[in-house]
Amino acid sequence: MTARIGVVTFPGTLDDQDALRAARLAGAEPVSLWHRDKDLKQVDAVVLAGGFSYGDYLRAGAISRFSPVMETIIEQAKAGMPVLGICNGFQILTEAHLLPGAMLRNNHLHFICRDQKLRVENAETAWTSDYTRGQEIEVPLKNMDGRYVADERTLDELEAEGRVAFRYLDLNPNGSLRDIAGITNAAGNVVGLMPHPEHAVEPLVGTGKTDGLGFFTSILKKLVNA
């Protein structure tokens, strides 16, 4: 049986189709999930895709965090279901307190769109096992509210436990503390990052590389072997 990967669409989500496509290219069965629906349609893992859910009103991700679908996702994520939050999805995961810290307006106040180099710092999460620790990848990045912040104690804790999963290389595009591009929860099933691996899964588009495909092959391998 093929692993089922669900992708949630909130009002204002933009990258759900790319995430579904990435899941399919990796060999999974992509499943569309609707934000008002509590039912996860028996998916094995969930991707919260990028975009501007609820227009980023109040704070990015703050309103979607209370969508009916999130009730089930929060409950299942705590029970071990793999969840990947990309960009707006990362913002939603911090607002839902599934990941520590918060995302704020970029320090230069500009929307940024570029190909971004990252270093994989943790290749042991559910979404990163197909990478190697220290590997450098390049994927697109596009955001307005990408500045990761947390208090010193939380940052030290993340570093000590190896929970900084990705760091920006060459250039910190938004003022994120300690060049943090992505983090994981303690169990390694919930991962959030600002850049967009789902836009770098085919040589024809994006960076021209397929550096992002590893997220989706990692989760597939985990689910098939589970």
Add this chain to the structure above:
Amino acid sequence: MARVVVDVMLKPEILDPQGQAVQRALPRLGFEGIADVRQGKRFELEVEGPVDDAALARIHEMAETFLANTVIEDFTVRVESAETAGASS
């Protein structure tokens, strides 16, 4: 109806580039002597019925869970125009 105001501000240790951008523009406009600016949010809640302790507790909970993200923000709640129980308007 009574009005309750919730003010939300970034915690002092969090960098506020929007406030900084405003502060840097001030001298250009001829407003001198402003050492720092921080930008926040103000919510004006029109509350049905009396703003008693229970209503205030609910608003406090609302501010804590939704209006503010207490990881990065502080908030205050105050009653701007009160309507006490039994008062006519």
